[in-house]
Amino acid sequence: MLAALVGNPNCGKTTLFNQLTGSNQHVGNFPGVTVEHKFGEVTGHKNWRVVDLPGIYSLRAYSGEEVIARNFILDNNPDVIINIADATNIERNLYLTLQLIEMGKPMVLALNMMDELLGNHGSVDVEKLSRRLGIPVVPITAAKNDGVEELMTLTAETAMNKQKPKKNDICKAGPVHRCIHTVSHVVEDHGERLGVPSRFAATRAIEKDREITERLALSENELELIEHAVLEMERESGLDRHAALADMRYRYIEAVCNETVVKAKESKERLRSERIDKLLTNKYLAIPVFVGIMAFIFWMTFSVIGQRLSDLLAMGIDAITAAADAALTAYGLNPTVQSLVIDGVFAGVGSVLSFLPIILVLFFFLAILEDTGYMSRVAFVMDKLLRKIGLSGRSFVPMLIGFGCSVPAIMATRTLSSERDRKMTLMLVPFMSCSAKIPIYAMFTAAFFPGKGALVMTCLYLGGMLVAIIAAKLLSLTAFTGKPVPFVMELPNYRMPSAKSVLLLMWEKAWDFIRRAFTVIFVATIVIWFLQHFDARLNVVGDQSSESLLACIGMWIAPVFAPLGFGDWRIATSLVTGIMAKEAVISSMGVLLHVGTDALAAAISGLFTIPSALGFLSFCLLYTPCVAAISTMKRELNSGFKTLLVVMSQCCVAWLVSYAVYLLAGVII
Numbered sequence: 001m002l003a004a005l006v007g008n009p010n011c012g013k014t015t016l017f018n019q020l021t022g023s024n025q026h027v028g029n030f031p032g033v034t035v036e037h038k039f040g041e042v043t044g045h046k047n048w049r050v051v052d053l054p055g056i057y058s059l060r061a062y063s064g065e066e067v068i069a070r071n072f073i074l075d076n077n078p079d080v081i082i083n084i085a086d087a088t089n090i091e092r093n094l095y096l097t098l099q100l101i102e103m104g105k106p107m108v109l110a111l112n113m114m115d116e117l118l119g120n121h122g123s124v125d126v127e128k129l130s131r132r133l134g135i136p137v138v139p140i141t142a143a144k145n146d147g148v149e150e151l152m153t154l155t156a157e158t159a160m161n162k163q164k165p166k167k168n169d170i171c172k173a174g175p176v177h178r179c180i181h182t183v184s185h186v187v188e189d190h191g192e193r194l195g196v197p198s199r200f201a202a203t204r205a206i207e208k209d210r211e212i213t214e215r216l217a218l219s220e221n222e223l224e225l226i227e228h229a230v231l232e233m234e235r236e237s238g239l240d241r242h243a244a245l246a247d248m249r250y251r252y253i254e255a256v257c258n259e260t261v262v263k264a265k266e267s268k269e270r271l272r273s274e275r276i277d278k279l280l281t282n283k284y285l286a287i288p289v290f291v292g293i294m295a296f297i298f299w300m301t302f303s304v305i306g307q308r309l310s311d312l313l314a315m316g317i318d319a320i321t322a323a324a325d326a327a328l329t330a331y332g333l334n335p336t337v338q339s340l341v342i343d344g345v346f347a348g349v350g351s352v353l354s355f356l357p358i359i360l361v362l363f364f365f366l367a368i369l370e371d372t373g374y375m376s377r378v379a380f381v382m383d384k385l386l387r388k389i390g391l392s393g394r395s396f397v398p399m400l401i402g403f404g405c406s407v408p409a410i411m412a413t414r415t416l417s418s419e420r421d422r423k424m425t426l427m428l429v430p431f432m433s434c435s436a437k438i439p440i441y442a443m444f445t446a447a448f449f450p451g452k453g454a455l456v457m458t459c460l461y462l463g464g465m466l467v468a469i470i471a472a473k474l475l476s477l478t479a480f481t482g483k484p485v486p487f488v489m490e491l492p493n494y495r496m497p498s499a500k501s502v503l504l505l506m507w508e509k510a511w512d513f514i515r516r517a518f519t520v521i522f523v524a525t526i527v528i529w530f531l532q533h534f535d536a537r538l539n540v541v542g543d544q545s546s547e548s549l550l551a552c553i554g555m556w557i558a559p560v561f562a563p564l565g566f567g568d569w570r571i572a573t574s575l576v577t578g579i580m581a582k583e584a585v586i587s588s589m590g591v592l593l594h595v596g597t598d599a600l601a602a603a604i605s606g607l608f609t610i611p612s613a614l615g616f617l618s619f620c621l622l623y624t625p626c627v628a629a630i631s632t633m634k635r636e637l638n639s640g641f642k643t644l645l646v647v648m649s650q651c652c653v654a655w656l657v658s659y660a661v662y663l664l665a666g667v668i669i
Contacts, residue, residue, distance in 0.1 A: 001048050001159055004075070004101060006069055007084040008093050009055030011491045012112040016084055017052040018144040020152065045152060051078070055093075060097045060207060060242075067211075073103060074196070079161035081107040081153070087111040087139065088123060088262055092188050095246075096252045097133065101165045106158045107135050110151050114139040122264025123499040129260040132167030170252040174336025175236035176244050179206060182229040190216040206230055206241055269493040276494055277377065286381040293374075294400065297365040301358055309357035319352060321346040336540055340529060347524070354512070358435070362507050366401070367505040373498035380491065389469055392416075395425040399468070402432030403461070405630040408509060409637055424472060424480050426636060427646055430625040431468040431653075433461050435584035440620050443586050447518065447601040448613045456617075464621050467657060528580055550576065564619065565612025577621075581626050608669050615662035622654035 007013045021040030042048035060066065067174030073081065083100050085093035090111070102106060111124060130137040136154050139149035157163075183202040189615040191201035194215055202521025204212035205226050210539060218226070230241050236242045236494045302304065322347060328338045369375050375397060394416050402409035409429045416422040445456050506564040531550035535541050541548050561567050561575075574588040608616060624630065624647045634643040 001080075001156070002078040003042075003048065003050045003051060003080050003155055003159070004073060004076075004078040004080050005052045005082050005084060006073070007055060008057055008086065008096060011055065011084050011093060012086050012142045014052055014056060016082075016140070016148065016432070017050060019145050019148050020050050021143055026205075027217075028103045042152065044149075045156065047385075048152075048156070048344050050082070056096065058096055059103075063098065071211075072192075073105065073370070074468075077195070078105070080155055082108050082110055082155055082191065084110045084112050084142075087114050087117040088120075088122070088264060088267070088448065089256050090124070090251055091250075092276055094133075094256070095249055097251070098170065099203075101133065101168075101196065102200040102203060103136065103632075104164050104200065106163050108151065108155050109133065109135055109137045110147075111137060111139045114141050115141045115144065115146070116267065116269075117264050120264035120267045123262045124320065125260040129256065132256045132260065134168045136163075171248045175233045176248045179196065179229045179233035179244075180420050185227050187216055187218065187224050188223050190218060203245060206233075207319050208241070209583075212434070219666045234640065245563065267493070269495070273373070273491075273493045279379060280374065286377075290378055295371075297362070300365065300480060301362045304376055307356040308360035309361065313357055317346075327439075336533070339533060340526070345526070353514070356510060358508055359408070362405070363408070363506050363509045364502060367502040368497045371495065371501055373492045373494050376491050389472040390436045391424060391471045391472060392421055395428075398425050398429055399432055402434060406430055406432070406434050406435070406625045407430045407632050409541070410629060410632045411642075413636060420480050423637070424475055426633060427475065427649075428468045428472055429627065430650055431471065431622055433464045433621055434582070434625070436626065439583050441617065443601060443604065444608075444613055444617055447605045448608070448610055459615060460621050467653065469620060471653065484652045513632065516591040528577055528584075560655075561619075562644055563662075564655070565662050566608060566616050567606055571607060571616070575623070578620070579624060582620070582626075611662050612664035615658040616639075616661070618661045619658040622653075622657055624650050 003150070005013045005017055016123070017038065017040060020042050022043045037054045040050055040052075042050055051072070054066075055161035056066045058066065059070045065463060072078075079098055081103075083097050085097060097109060101602065109130075111126070114124075118125070119134060126137050126139055129225040136158055138147060138151045138154055140151050142148060146379065180202050180647075181655055183205055184198040187205055188198040201216055205216065205218070206229075213223075233244055234240055237247075239247060245388075252326050279285060282289075294501055321342060327339070327343045328341065333341075335475065335575065346558075366375075369378075369474050379396060381393070382396040386393055386395055395413075398408075398409045398412035398416075407431055409432065410426055410431045413422045415424060415427045441457055441460060445452065449456050528550070530550050531553065535547045536549060536551055536552060550573055551569060553576055554569040556566050557576070558569040558572040563574055570589065570593065576584045576590040578585040625633075630643060630647060634640055637643050637646070
């Protein structure tokens with residue numbers, strides 16, 4: 001038996017899912033946390049499974065989450081729907097409830113957060129509400145596990161008895177009623193074939209739901225009849241089709257709530273949130289406050305806690321590597337195999353693992369912001385600015401995370417409402433300057449711009465943002481035409497972050513990072529080591545040999561960079577290794593130039609002029625992200641070909657910008 005959890009964002013679906021299954025799914029106070037459906041076995045109820053679907057406001061299919069939720073119900077035909085609603089805001093939540101009732105599936109309404117409603121002197125006549133809606137209703141408080149067992153018992157009874165919602169015409173007269181009645185007759189046979197009630201098929205057809213209309217396979221004559229009925233309804237009601245249906249539903253909801261609900265007084269949490277929002281969403285102060293908060297987080301992550309922990313972990317990894325090297329030397333292992341183990345596995349994977357504390361600390365702070373409800377405010381504040389370049393406010397969060405690391409930033413695009421916005425944002429994230437590029441900036445600043453590090457870093461970070469803005473505008477006019485989806489977001493009350501939720505998110509990111517370190521990055525490290533140590537005839541060569549396969553690749557692609565002022569094969573080779581990890585650009589230059597870290601700046605200054613150095617920095621800022629980010633991008637796009645197109649386009653943009661910077665700097669300097 002399968003139960004589907006459906007409800008608005010922030011109504012407590014994932015909390016209920018965890019209570020039912022004992023699962024440790026991440027629970028966030030930010031719409032879009034659940035962007036894929038998650039299955040779990042129900043504790044104490046044998047042969048029962050429950051699926052947590054994305055939080056949605058309606059079945060109109062504006063966003064990817066709405067499409068996922070609706071199509072899952074239609075295609076997988078769950079035995080029962082558990083519609084979870086926020087009892088403190090019943091009117092808004094019941095809009096989705098009425099649409100789900102139209103689908104004609106066995107269904108139970110779970111009124112969550114009843115403790116908050118009762119605590120603020122509100123109440124619900126559960127039995128009367130159940131009669132008016134025609135479905136069972138159960139009051140619960142999922143966070144405290146109150147009423148959850150009763151909910152599951154009633155859900156099982158509803159599913160076993162195949163108890164569908166009682167027929168309840170929520171609009172008994174008027175132009176909307178006549179339109180729905182007319183269209184229902186037109187689509188009735190098609191709805192039976194599809195396995196959906198005629199009323200659901202009718203409302204979808206009236207709203208011009210393209211996917212459902214295609215599934216119904218309506219003829220041209222039928223479509224014309226429907227359109228004629230809709231135009232007549234719009235003429236009589238004075239409302240367009242969407243507003244007319246929404247007005248019908250909300251009129252019924254208002255009538256039901258007037259009979260069954262005693263509204264709670266404004267809660268202390270709401271009053272407190274409004275006072276805080278006077279500062280955090282203020283027209284003039286919101287962005288400066290946000291910048292200050294993020295500056296503090298990045299400072300704590302990359303300069304204080306995260307960096308220090310990363311340095312300690314790096315020291316531990318170095319000690320383990322040295323011990324392993326000594327043990328293998330004492331054992332007398334073949335030098336080539338020993339080099340593979342030490343220089344390939346330990347050095348390669350170890351250098352990546354050393355960044356784990358930074359990832360954990362960054363997500364610790366971001367989880368706190370998310371759990372408190374502040375991230376919703378950020379998206380709200382940034383929406384107006386981003387909409388001018390074809391994106392919505394939600395796109396800002398992944399782009400912000402991209403300043404730390406592109407991998408979690410690309411993963412964060414899952415929270416975006418539409419496929420268009422998600423793909424656009426995913427393509428822009430790599431233009432944000434991640435922390436792995438800082439060693440490159442620092443080395444070249446020391447070599448060419450001593451004493452001007454802050455200016456160089458500021459220009460690079462702002463330059464990446466400027467390129468992203470231009471790219472977004474071009475994409476919105478070409479490959480991703482159209483407007484961003486309507487930006488609907490609830491601003492939840494500020495709440496104290498849950499320690500369990502924060503720790504679960506940190507563990508989730510840590511495990512994902514570790515898994516990638518020992519899969520994709522591990523393989524990439526082995527490949528780079530192989531290319532460095534063998535020639536075209538598979539003879540072993542030294543790390544610094546110009547006869548290695550890696551050097552051959554560098555010499556082959558070096559002419560591509562000649563117009564940019566850095567056509568030396570060693571520079572090209574370092575850029576190739578930078579695909580594995582951006583930090584490898586500097587370490588590869590040290591190996592290929594036969595110098596240590598102290599003398600590297602002087603050696604680099606002999607390969608570049610100031611214009612070509614600026615071009616090189618611009619290229620490193622914008623060209624393809626590391627292999628881990630590419631792997632994550634492939635998983636999110638679910639296409640190797642599309643990922644290749646994105647990577648190649650980023651390299652082309654990097655080349656063009658680098659060339660322009662090189663020419664401009666040559667004229668000015």
